[in-house]
Amino acid sequence: MVDLVFDAPAVKKKSPVHLADLTVAERKVRAEELGLPSFRANQLAVHFFTHHNDDVESFTDIPKELRTSLADAFLPKLLTLVKSVTCDGGKTRKDLWRLHDGVLVESVLMRYTDRTTICISSQAGCGMGCPFCATGQAGLTRNLTAGEITAQVMMAAKACDLGELPGGPTRLSNVVFMGMGEPMANYKAVMQSIRNITNPQPDGLGIGARSVTLSTVGLVTGIEKLIKEDLPVTLAISLHTPDDELRDTLVPVNSRWKVKEVLQAADRYEAKTGRRYSIEYALIRDINDQVWRADLLGRLLKNKNAHVNLIPLNPTPGSKWTASRHEDEAAFVEILEGYGVPVTVRDTRGREIDGACGQLAASQIDNNS
Ligand code: SF4
Structure with a gap:
C-alpha cells in the first residue's frame, strides 16, 4: 500500500x-508598507504581466534609487534555468529550473500550428x-508558491514574445497543469x-x-472547492x-475516492460551468488497454459531456510499464467512439527529451548524485 502525501513537508527555507x-x-498594501505610493505596485505589474519582464534595472519609469528595494520586495528571482532540451525541430522545449532552495522543477513549452502551450509544475x-x-517515484519535496508557478508561465510568455521557438514571435495561448505534482494538493497557491x-x-x-487546464488524479474535495470558484478552467x-x-x-x-465518486464530482463541475471535462488515460501495454476496459469506460462516459485523451505511455527509465501496441490503441479508440465518446490520442511531444513528467529532473538529480 502506497502512503499518499496530501500535506507537503514543511519548507526548510x-x-x-x-x-x-x-x-x-495586497500588492498595493505592500507598496504602502514600504512607504511607496500604491501605483508603484501597478507599474511593476505592467512590466511583469504585460511585458513579461522582471529585470527591474530596465524599468525606466521607476527611479533608479527605488529599483533595488522594489526588486527585493516584489520581484525576487524565483527561477534559475539549469538546462533546456529541445526536440521536434525546436518546437518542444523542456526547461529545468532551480528554485531558491536548490529544488528542481520542470516546464515544457510546445508550439503547435494553432496554439502554444506551456505545461507547468505545481509541486x-x-x-x-x-x-x-x-x-x-521520487515523492513530494514541497509545494510551489503561486509566484513559482506563475513565473513558469511568465517565462514561457517571454520566450514566445522573443520568438525563441521556431516560427517567430507568438503569443502564449494555453497553460496546462500537467507537469510535476498534483495541483489539487497545493490548492491555494494553484x-x-x-x-x-x-x-x-x-x-x-x-x-x-x-485555455487553462487543471489536471487532477481525482481529489474530490479539491474538485468540490473548484466548483465554488468562479474560474471556468478546463478540468x-x-x-x-x-x-x-x-x-x-x-x-x-x-483508495480514498473511487472511480464513481470522481466522475460524479467531474459531472457536478460540468453542470456548474458548462465546460466539457477531459479524461486522461495513459495507455499501458497489457495493464489497462484491454477491450473490456475500453467497453467499461465507454459505458461510464456515454452521454456525458466528456472527452477522452489517450496518452501512449512514455516509459520511465528502468520501468516495467510500456506503451500499448498500436492495434490495441486503435481498438480502444474504436470502442469508445462506438459509445459516442469523443476521443483523441495525444501526440507524443517531447518523447526524446525525457518527456514524462519528472524525468528531466530525475535524470539531473541522478547526474548530480
Ligand atoms: S502521475 Fe501525476 S499525480 Fe501521479 S505521481 Fe505522477 S505527477 Fe503525481
Missing part, C-alpha cells in the same frame, strides 16, 4: 514573497505515488496562480480561463482505468 504571491489589493515532486510516473494567469493585464497575464481527470480494482494500484488515491 521560505520562498521569497513575489508580486505573483499577492492579490491585487516539486508529488505525493500521489502513481507507480508508472517518474515524479511519483488558485492564486490561475488568477495571475487569467486576470486581464496588467493584474495578470490575460490568458482566458478556458482534466487522470483516470487511467475505469475499474477500481486496477485503479487502486495505478492511481493510489483511488
Whole structure:
C-alpha cells in the first residue's frame, strides 16, 4: 500500500514573497508598507504581466534609487534555468529550473500550428505515488508558491514574445497543469496562480480561463472547492482505468475516492460551468488497454459531456510499464467512439527529451548524485 502525501513537508527555507504571491489589493498594501505610493505596485505589474519582464534595472519609469528595494520586495528571482532540451525541430522545449532552495522543477513549452502551450509544475515532486510516473517515484519535496508557478508561465510568455521557438514571435495561448505534482494538493497557491494567469493585464497575464487546464488524479474535495470558484478552467481527470480494482494500484488515491465518486464530482463541475471535462488515460501495454476496459469506460462516459485523451505511455527509465501496441490503441479508440465518446490520442511531444513528467529532473538529480 502506497502512503499518499496530501500535506507537503514543511519548507526548510521560505520562498521569497513575489508580486505573483499577492492579490491585487495586497500588492498595493505592500507598496504602502514600504512607504511607496500604491501605483508603484501597478507599474511593476505592467512590466511583469504585460511585458513579461522582471529585470527591474530596465524599468525606466521607476527611479533608479527605488529599483533595488522594489526588486527585493516584489520581484525576487524565483527561477534559475539549469538546462533546456529541445526536440521536434525546436518546437518542444523542456526547461529545468532551480528554485531558491536548490529544488528542481520542470516546464515544457510546445508550439503547435494553432496554439502554444506551456505545461507547468505545481509541486516539486508529488505525493500521489502513481507507480508508472517518474515524479511519483521520487515523492513530494514541497509545494510551489503561486509566484513559482506563475513565473513558469511568465517565462514561457517571454520566450514566445522573443520568438525563441521556431516560427517567430507568438503569443502564449494555453497553460496546462500537467507537469510535476498534483495541483489539487497545493490548492491555494494553484488558485492564486490561475488568477495571475487569467486576470486581464496588467493584474495578470490575460490568458482566458478556458485555455487553462487543471489536471487532477481525482481529489474530490479539491474538485468540490473548484466548483465554488468562479474560474471556468478546463478540468482534466487522470483516470487511467475505469475499474477500481486496477485503479487502486495505478492511481493510489483511488483508495480514498473511487472511480464513481470522481466522475460524479467531474459531472457536478460540468453542470456548474458548462465546460466539457477531459479524461486522461495513459495507455499501458497489457495493464489497462484491454477491450473490456475500453467497453467499461465507454459505458461510464456515454452521454456525458466528456472527452477522452489517450496518452501512449512514455516509459520511465528502468520501468516495467510500456506503451500499448498500436492495434490495441486503435481498438480502444474504436470502442469508445462506438459509445459516442469523443476521443483523441495525444501526440507524443517531447518523447526524446525525457518527456514524462519528472524525468528531466530525475535524470539531473541522478547526474548530480
Ligand atoms: S502521475 Fe501525476 S499525480 Fe501521479 S505521481 Fe505522477 S505527477 Fe503525481
